[in-house]
Amino acid sequence: MSYDLRYLAKLCGAELCGDPEKVIAGISSLERAAEDQITFCLDSKHLEQLKATRAGAVIVNNKIAEAVNGNALISNNPHLAFAIVAQALHPPAQEAEGIADSAVVAVSADIAENARIGPNVTIESGATIGENVQIGAGSFIGADVVIGNGTRIRPNVVIENRCEIGSNCLIQPGAVIGGDGFGFARNGDAWEKIPQVGRVIIKDNVEIGANTTIDRGAIEDTVIHQGVKIDNLVMIAHNVEVGENTAIAALAGIAGSAVVGKRCSIGGQVGIFGHITLTDDVVVAATSLVRRSIKEPGVYSGSVYADRLDKWQRNHARLVELDSLARRLIRLEKEYSNDKE
Amino acid sequence: MSYDLRYLAKLCGAELCGDPEKVIAGISSLERAAEDQITFCLDSKHLEQLKATRAGAVIVNNKIAEAVNGNALISNNPHLAFAIVAQALHPPAQEAEGIADSAVVAVSADIAENARIGPNVTIESGATIGENVQIGAGSFIGADVVIGNGTRIRPNVVIENRCEIGSNCLIQPGAVIGGDGFGFARNGDAWEKIPQVGRVIIKDNVEIGANTTIDRGAIEDTVIHQGVKIDNLVMIAHNVEVGENTAIAALAGIAGSAVVGKRCSIGGQVGIFGHITLTDDVVVAATSLVRRSIKEPGVYSGSVYADRLDKWQRNHARLVELDSLARRLIRLEKEYSNDKE
Amino acid sequence: MSYDLRYLAKLCGAELCGDPEKVIAGISSLERAAEDQITFCLDSKHLEQLKATRAGAVIVNNKIAEAVNGNALISNNPHLAFAIVAQALHPPAQEAEGIADSAVVAVSADIAENARIGPNVTIESGATIGENVQIGAGSFIGADVVIGNGTRIRPNVVIENRCEIGSNCLIQPGAVIGGDGFGFARNGDAWEKIPQVGRVIIKDNVEIGANTTIDRGAIEDTVIHQGVKIDNLVMIAHNVEVGENTAIAALAGIAGSAVVGKRCSIGGQVGIFGHITLTDDVVVAATSLVRRSIKEPGVYSGSVYADRLDKWQRNHARLVELDSLARRLIRLEKEYSNDKE
Structure with missing residues (x-):
C-alpha cells in the first residue's frame, strides 16, 4: 500500500x-x-x-x-x-474470498459470510467461524471450535474440538491447539490414559508461533489471556494459565497447572515447573529453570553461559565436588579461628 | 456417555x-x-x-x-x-465412518473395512491400516506403512514410508514419525547425506505428543517399545531405543543410538547423549543433560534453578573462576598445614 | 537399486x-x-x-x-x-509424476514440467517450482515462493510467501519456513505487531529437519547459506544468518539477528543470543548458552552434566551460595597472610 x-x-x-x-x-x-x-x-x-x-x-x-x-x-x-x-x-496477505472448493466444511459449521477458508481445510461439525476470519490451507478446525472475528490462522494449523480462539488473534503455521494433555495414571508398570476433557481458551489479540503446542486441560481449561505473544516451538501444558500481555520466547516449556502472571517475559528455552505461580511482571532469563513460585516481580536467572571448553571443563570438575570444597573451607575457617583463640 | x-x-x-x-x-x-x-x-x-x-x-x-x-x-x-x-x-471423538471423499488412497493400500479415514488424508501404496484405526484430517501415511488395530492418529500427522505403528496407539497432531535421521559424512568442508534406510517401529499402546519427531534409523530401526508415553515437541533421533512404559516429557531430546531402559521417567527439556545406555527405572530431572551411561536405577539431576538475577550473577561470576578458587583453597590448606607442623 | x-x-x-x-x-x-x-x-x-x-x-x-x-x-x-x-x-522415494489431481495450484504459478506435486498440496499465485522438484502431500507453497531445481519437500511442510529455497535442498516433514518473526513494539502494557516483511533465503544443498521453524526477517532477510544441515525442532529467528556447511542439532534455538559462521557445529538444545556473531569453525557443546560473540574458532561449553540427585543437590546448595563461599575464602587468605607478616 x-x-x-x-x-x-x-x-x-x-x-x-x-x-x-x-x-x-x-x-x-x-x-x-x-x-x-x-x-x-x-x-x-x-x-x-x-x-x-x-x-x-x-x-x-x-x-x-x-x-x-x-x-x-x-x-x-x-x-x-x-x-x-x-x-x-504492509497489510497481511489475504486468503482468496469465500470457501475454497477443496475445503471440507461440515454442514452444521457456522461460517461468517466474509470468512476466507483456504484450500484443503477441514472444518468439523458445530464449529463457529467469525467475521473476517481467515484460515490457511490444510488447517484443521475441530468440532464445536469457536474462532472470533478477525482472527487469522496460517496453513497446517490444528485446533482440536471445543477449543475457543478470541478475536484478532494470529496463529502461525503448524501450531497445535488443544492436543491432549500428558495425563496418565499408574497401572502397575504401565500407564492408563486419563481422558483430557478440558479445553484451550485463547482470548483476544494473542499471537501463537509456528509449531507451538498448547494442550487442552485435563478437567478444567488451559487459558491464554488477552494480548499474550508466544513464539515458535513453545510447549504449554494442560491447565496452564498465562496472564495478559505476557511474552514467551521460543522453545520454552511450561508444565501442567503452572500460572504465569501478566506482563511477564519468559526467555527462550526456559522451563517452568508445574503447579507453581509466577506473579505479574516477572522476567525469566533464557534457559533458566523455575522450580518454585515467584512472588516478587523482577528478573530471575539460572543461565550458565558457555566458555572455552578447557576452561569450562576445569570449572565443571570443581562444580561436581563443590560441596566437598565448601566443607573444606568451613573446616579450615574453624581450625584457623580456633588457633587464634 | x-x-x-x-x-x-x-x-x-x-x-x-x-x-x-x-x-x-x-x-x-x-x-x-x-x-x-x-x-x-x-x-x-x-x-x-x-x-x-x-x-x-x-x-x-x-x-x-x-x-x-x-x-x-x-x-x-x-x-x-x-x-x-x-x-x-468420555470416549474419544470419532472420525466419520468410512473413507472421506477428499482422502487420496492408493489402490494397493490395504484398509480395514471399519477404519475411518478423515478428509484430505493421503495414504500411499502398500500401506496397511488395521481394524478400527482412525486417521485424522490432513495426515500422511507413506508407502508400506503398517498401522495396528485400534490406533488413532490425529490431524496433520506424518508417518513416512515403511514405518510400523502398533495397536491402540495414539498420535497427537503434527507429530512426524520416520523423517530422515541426521546422518552426514564429511566431504571436505561440506556434508554428504547418508541415506537413512532404517525404519521407526512403534509397539502397542504408545502415545506420541503433538509436533514430536521420531527419526527413522540409519541402517537398523528406531524402536519405541510398548506402553511408552511421549509428550509434545520431543526429539527422538535415529536408532534410539526406548524401553517399555518409559515416559518422556516435553522438549526432551534423545541423541542417536541412545538406549533408554524400561519404566524410566525423562523430564522436560532433558538432553541425552548419543550412543549411551540408561538402565531401567532411571529418573532424569527436568533440563538435565546426561552424558554417560547410567547403570544404577535412581534419580539423576543437573538442574540449575533460577534465582534473583543479582544473586545469580554474583554466583555465576564465581562459577566461571571456580577452578581458580578451588586451587587457592587447596594452597591455603597446604600452607596452613605446613605452618602447624 | x-x-x-x-x-x-x-x-x-x-x-x-x-x-x-x-x-x-x-x-x-x-x-x-x-x-x-x-x-x-x-x-x-x-x-x-x-x-x-x-x-x-x-x-x-x-x-x-x-x-x-x-x-x-x-x-x-x-x-x-x-x-x-x-x-x-537407495535413491529417495519419488512422488508420482505430474501434479496430483487433489493439489490446488494457482494458474499463475510456474511449475516445471517434470516437477512432481503430491496430493492435497497448495501452491499459491506466482510461485516458481524448478526442474525435478518434488513436493510432498499436504505441503503449502505460498505466493511468489521460488524453489530451485532438484529440491525435495516432504509432506506437510509450510513455506510462506516470497521465501526462496535453493537447488537440491531437502526439507523434512512439518518444517515451517517463513513464519513471522517475533517482533512487537510496546504499546503501554500491550504489544503492537511489527509486520515482518523480510524473507527466508535458503541456498543450495541445505537440509532442514522435521518440524523445524525458520522465521522470515523483519525488514531484511533471514539467510541460510549453502550446505547447512539443520536437525529437527530447531528454531531460527528472524534475520539470523547461518554460514556455509554449518550443522545445527535438534532443539537448538538461535535468537534474532545472530550470525553463525561457516563450518560451525551447534549442539542439541544450544541457545544463541540475538545480535551476536560466532566466527567460523566454532563448536558449541549441547545445551550450552552463548551470550556473547565468539571471535576465536574452537570448542565452547557451558554444559552441566547430570549426577546422582543427592550428590547434585549438595553441590547445587553450594552453587547458590558460591559468592559467599568465595568471599569467605578471600577473607581467610587475607587474615592468614596478615598473620604471617
Missing part, C-alpha cells in the same frame, strides 16, 4: 517535519531504505546511519530529530509509531 | 458405598463437579473440598472414604480407577 | 579388491549385512565384526583393509564413500 506522510503521521500520532505530500510505499532499514520507503531510528547509537539514510522519511523521537536530513515523523514512542505505520503499509 | 454407579464401580474394580442407580454423565473436579458428575480425591490434603463437593460420586481410597458425604467408589488405586471411569464416560 | 562393485568403486573413487562382477543391492551394518549388501568399517575398534561379517563388500581405509575376508572397497574417506554408494543403492 502507499500513503502520504500527512496520513501516516496522523495514523501513528506523530508530528510531521517535512513534506506532507510525500508518498511512502513501504518500510525498510536506515541503510537500505529507498526514497519511497520509511524507516525509524530509536537512539543516538545509529546517528551516522541516520544522517546518511536515503529514506523518504524517518520516525524518531525529539532528541535525535534534528539529525534527520529529510522528512521526519517525531513520536514519543517511535518503535510503536513504526509498528503502526508498517501495519498500514 | 452416561452410566450408573453400579456399572462404573464394577468397571474400575471399586467398592461402591451409596446409590447403585445413581447416573453419572461425566467427570469434573472436586470444586466444580455437578450432581451428575464423578470426581476423585487422592489424599487428605483436599479434605475440605472433599467434604464440600456436590459431585454425584467421589473415587477415594479407604483412608479418606469416611469423609465422603455422598456416594463413594473406594479403590486401592483411585487415580487408576478414575482414569478407567473417565475413559468410559 | 542394484549395481556391481566395479560401478560402485568407480562411483565413490575407491580401489576395489575382489570381484568386480559382484552385485550389491543395498546397505547394511557389519553385523546384519547379507551377501548382496555392502557395509563399512571406519576403524580397528570393530575388527571382530569386520572379520565376521557376511557382507558382499566392505568399505574400509587401507589401514584395516587386510582384515577384510571378502570384497573390499578401499577409500581414503570410507564414510564419504559409503554415503555415495548408499545414495546410489
Whole structure:
C-alpha cells in the first residue's frame, strides 16, 4: 500500500517535519531504505546511519530529530509509531474470498459470510467461524471450535474440538491447539490414559508461533489471556494459565497447572515447573529453570553461559565436588579461628 | 456417555458405598463437579473440598472414604480407577465412518473395512491400516506403512514410508514419525547425506505428543517399545531405543543410538547423549543433560534453578573462576598445614 | 537399486579388491549385512565384526583393509564413500509424476514440467517450482515462493510467501519456513505487531529437519547459506544468518539477528543470543548458552552434566551460595597472610 506522510503521521500520532505530500510505499532499514520507503531510528547509537539514510522519511523521537536530513515523523514512542505505520503499509496477505472448493466444511459449521477458508481445510461439525476470519490451507478446525472475528490462522494449523480462539488473534503455521494433555495414571508398570476433557481458551489479540503446542486441560481449561505473544516451538501444558500481555520466547516449556502472571517475559528455552505461580511482571532469563513460585516481580536467572571448553571443563570438575570444597573451607575457617583463640 | 454407579464401580474394580442407580454423565473436579458428575480425591490434603463437593460420586481410597458425604467408589488405586471411569464416560471423538471423499488412497493400500479415514488424508501404496484405526484430517501415511488395530492418529500427522505403528496407539497432531535421521559424512568442508534406510517401529499402546519427531534409523530401526508415553515437541533421533512404559516429557531430546531402559521417567527439556545406555527405572530431572551411561536405577539431576538475577550473577561470576578458587583453597590448606607442623 | 562393485568403486573413487562382477543391492551394518549388501568399517575398534561379517563388500581405509575376508572397497574417506554408494543403492522415494489431481495450484504459478506435486498440496499465485522438484502431500507453497531445481519437500511442510529455497535442498516433514518473526513494539502494557516483511533465503544443498521453524526477517532477510544441515525442532529467528556447511542439532534455538559462521557445529538444545556473531569453525557443546560473540574458532561449553540427585543437590546448595563461599575464602587468605607478616 502507499500513503502520504500527512496520513501516516496522523495514523501513528506523530508530528510531521517535512513534506506532507510525500508518498511512502513501504518500510525498510536506515541503510537500505529507498526514497519511497520509511524507516525509524530509536537512539543516538545509529546517528551516522541516520544522517546518511536515503529514506523518504524517518520516525524518531525529539532528541535525535534534528539529525534527520529529510522528512521526519517525531513520536514519543517511535518503535510503536513504526509498528503502526508498517501495519498500514504492509497489510497481511489475504486468503482468496469465500470457501475454497477443496475445503471440507461440515454442514452444521457456522461460517461468517466474509470468512476466507483456504484450500484443503477441514472444518468439523458445530464449529463457529467469525467475521473476517481467515484460515490457511490444510488447517484443521475441530468440532464445536469457536474462532472470533478477525482472527487469522496460517496453513497446517490444528485446533482440536471445543477449543475457543478470541478475536484478532494470529496463529502461525503448524501450531497445535488443544492436543491432549500428558495425563496418565499408574497401572502397575504401565500407564492408563486419563481422558483430557478440558479445553484451550485463547482470548483476544494473542499471537501463537509456528509449531507451538498448547494442550487442552485435563478437567478444567488451559487459558491464554488477552494480548499474550508466544513464539515458535513453545510447549504449554494442560491447565496452564498465562496472564495478559505476557511474552514467551521460543522453545520454552511450561508444565501442567503452572500460572504465569501478566506482563511477564519468559526467555527462550526456559522451563517452568508445574503447579507453581509466577506473579505479574516477572522476567525469566533464557534457559533458566523455575522450580518454585515467584512472588516478587523482577528478573530471575539460572543461565550458565558457555566458555572455552578447557576452561569450562576445569570449572565443571570443581562444580561436581563443590560441596566437598565448601566443607573444606568451613573446616579450615574453624581450625584457623580456633588457633587464634 | 452416561452410566450408573453400579456399572462404573464394577468397571474400575471399586467398592461402591451409596446409590447403585445413581447416573453419572461425566467427570469434573472436586470444586466444580455437578450432581451428575464423578470426581476423585487422592489424599487428605483436599479434605475440605472433599467434604464440600456436590459431585454425584467421589473415587477415594479407604483412608479418606469416611469423609465422603455422598456416594463413594473406594479403590486401592483411585487415580487408576478414575482414569478407567473417565475413559468410559468420555470416549474419544470419532472420525466419520468410512473413507472421506477428499482422502487420496492408493489402490494397493490395504484398509480395514471399519477404519475411518478423515478428509484430505493421503495414504500411499502398500500401506496397511488395521481394524478400527482412525486417521485424522490432513495426515500422511507413506508407502508400506503398517498401522495396528485400534490406533488413532490425529490431524496433520506424518508417518513416512515403511514405518510400523502398533495397536491402540495414539498420535497427537503434527507429530512426524520416520523423517530422515541426521546422518552426514564429511566431504571436505561440506556434508554428504547418508541415506537413512532404517525404519521407526512403534509397539502397542504408545502415545506420541503433538509436533514430536521420531527419526527413522540409519541402517537398523528406531524402536519405541510398548506402553511408552511421549509428550509434545520431543526429539527422538535415529536408532534410539526406548524401553517399555518409559515416559518422556516435553522438549526432551534423545541423541542417536541412545538406549533408554524400561519404566524410566525423562523430564522436560532433558538432553541425552548419543550412543549411551540408561538402565531401567532411571529418573532424569527436568533440563538435565546426561552424558554417560547410567547403570544404577535412581534419580539423576543437573538442574540449575533460577534465582534473583543479582544473586545469580554474583554466583555465576564465581562459577566461571571456580577452578581458580578451588586451587587457592587447596594452597591455603597446604600452607596452613605446613605452618602447624 | 542394484549395481556391481566395479560401478560402485568407480562411483565413490575407491580401489576395489575382489570381484568386480559382484552385485550389491543395498546397505547394511557389519553385523546384519547379507551377501548382496555392502557395509563399512571406519576403524580397528570393530575388527571382530569386520572379520565376521557376511557382507558382499566392505568399505574400509587401507589401514584395516587386510582384515577384510571378502570384497573390499578401499577409500581414503570410507564414510564419504559409503554415503555415495548408499545414495546410489537407495535413491529417495519419488512422488508420482505430474501434479496430483487433489493439489490446488494457482494458474499463475510456474511449475516445471517434470516437477512432481503430491496430493492435497497448495501452491499459491506466482510461485516458481524448478526442474525435478518434488513436493510432498499436504505441503503449502505460498505466493511468489521460488524453489530451485532438484529440491525435495516432504509432506506437510509450510513455506510462506516470497521465501526462496535453493537447488537440491531437502526439507523434512512439518518444517515451517517463513513464519513471522517475533517482533512487537510496546504499546503501554500491550504489544503492537511489527509486520515482518523480510524473507527466508535458503541456498543450495541445505537440509532442514522435521518440524523445524525458520522465521522470515523483519525488514531484511533471514539467510541460510549453502550446505547447512539443520536437525529437527530447531528454531531460527528472524534475520539470523547461518554460514556455509554449518550443522545445527535438534532443539537448538538461535535468537534474532545472530550470525553463525561457516563450518560451525551447534549442539542439541544450544541457545544463541540475538545480535551476536560466532566466527567460523566454532563448536558449541549441547545445551550450552552463548551470550556473547565468539571471535576465536574452537570448542565452547557451558554444559552441566547430570549426577546422582543427592550428590547434585549438595553441590547445587553450594552453587547458590558460591559468592559467599568465595568471599569467605578471600577473607581467610587475607587474615592468614596478615598473620604471617
